[in-house]
Structure formats: structure tokens, C-alpha cells
Amino acid sequence: MIAGSWSSFCAIRGHNVASHRPRVGAGSRLLAFIDERRVIPIVGPDLLRIEVDGVPTTFDHYVAKQLAGRMSVPAERLPADPSLNDVVSEYVSMGRGARQDLYPKIRNIVREASFPPPRPLVQLAEITDIDLFVTTTFDGLLENALNTARFGGQPMTETIVYKPKGGADLPRPKEALARTAIFHLFGRASALPDYVISDED
Numbered sequence: 001m002i003a004g005s006w007s008s009f010c011a012i013r014g015h016n017v018a019s020h021r022p023r024v025g026a027g028s029r030l031l032a033f034i035d036e037r038r039v040i041p042i043v044g045p046d047l048l049r050i051e052v053d054g055v056p057t058t059f060d061h062y063v064a065k066q067l068a069g070r071m072s073v074p075a076e077r078l079p080a081d082p083s084l085n086d087v088v089s090e091y092v093s094m095g096r097g098a099r100q101d102l103y104p105k106i107r108n109i110v111r112e113a114s115f116p117p118p119r120p121l122v123q124l125a126e127i128t129d130i131d132l133f134v135t136t137t138f139d140g141l142l143e144n145a146l147n148t149a150r151f152g153g154q155p156m157t158e159t160i161v162y163k164p165k166g167g168a169d170l171p172r173p174k175e176a177l178a179r180t181a182i183f184h185l186f187g188r189a190s191a192l193p194d195y196v197i198s199d200e201d
Contacts, residue, residue, distance in 0.1 A: 034129050040174075041124060042185075043135045043142055050115045059115070059139055060084050066109045067091075067102065088198040104191040110139050111189075117145035125149035132174055133182045138189040138196070146180055157181065161188045 033039050048059035064084040068075070077090050084106075092099050117125075118141060124130070125145045135142050146157040158181040160170060169183065187195025195201075 034127060037129055037131060039130055040132050040134055041130060043121070043124070043133060043137070045137050047118065047120045047124075048137060048139070048141055049118045049120065057081075059113075059137070059141060062113070063106060063109050067105060070105055070109075071096070071102070085198040089200070092200075100193050102197060103189075103193045103195070106138075106197060107189045107191055113139075115141070117141055117148055121145035122149050131180050132177060133180075134185050135182055136185050136196075138184065138187055140188075143182055146182070150180060159184065159188070162186065164194055 030039070045058055045060040050057060050059055050062060052062055060083055061081055064082045064087045067073075067084065068078060068082065068087045071087075071091050073087055073091050073094070077094075078086055082090075088099070088102060091097070091102065121142050122145045124133075125142075126149045128150065133142060133146070140159075143155075143157050143159055147153055147155055150156070156179060158177070158179050160181055161184045162169065164187070170177075170181075184195075186201075189195060
């Protein structure tokens, strides 16, 4: 069992599990659901813990600071440890450029980053009875964790990205997925404004 997993949210077919302290018997029920491949973890930014120059942070905050520097958003206009939402909101309020300018910049920051998969993601990936994951982040860290833990680093994980202009969330039923898959609920980093970068999206 992953440390802290009970404070995370898991979707179980027909049920929602979200508890900071499992009730008696809840752990065994969750294990049974996992064994039957009914659990679909929903991974958010809090699990994306990384270190930058020896300082712990999240990938969201790393991207935020990189973006602030590249777009010349003054530090005094931001919180001490700004989130990406903070930087995007401040940039837009400053009126220095179009919001659409930020998407390719963020894409480049994500592509240039070279962090190993965070340990919590690797631990989650090691639960091989889970074959579908949902992420609310736009990066590839979960994909890297799955490829590392299950496929020796080979790019074998299927990545499915939400399309805001319609279409089915999954190309086929979960039971018909041929391999481990990730569904990017809020899109994946690209040059186009088709993924979530702030609360306004």
C-alpha cells in the first residue's frame, strides 16, 4: 500500500473512495477492488514532488517559477512560492501579452525538464493490477513512472488526451484497452491552448 494513498482519490467503478483514515475493513475492500482491476487512480499535482537544487517542491511550482522568469513577471507581484495559476493570472492582469502566448512557453518548459519520476508515482505504477490512470496534470511524469516501473523504460504506456471539442473520453471501453493507459483529463502540454493552465480554463 502506498503511503498516504488514503488521502488520495480513487475512482472505483460505481463508487468513490476518498478518506484520510480507512474504516475497519476498508483496506481489504480496496485491495479486493484492485485485484479485480476496478480501481482507477486520479493523480493530481500534489503527488508530483521533485527536488530543484536540493529543495523539495512540486512540478507545478517549478513550471510556475520558470514561466515567471521567461515572461518577466516580477517576483514582488507574486506569492513567495507561486503556483502556475498565480503566474498565469498575474501575467494576464499585467496586460503585457496574450494569454495564448503562455501555452507554447509552458510546453517548452515541460519538455526541457529532466526530472526522474517522483517516488509516489513509481510506487503507484508498481501496482500492476491497475491498468488505467487518470491525471489532472499536463506533464509526462506519470507516463515516465509507468514506463520505468513496468516496461524497463520503454515507451509502452498508451496516452489518451481529453479533446475539448468533443469525442469519447476513451477510444474504447476500459476492458478493451490492450495496454496500460493514462487519460489526461485536463489536456496535455502543447503549443495550442487546449489544456488547463489556470483556474480560468
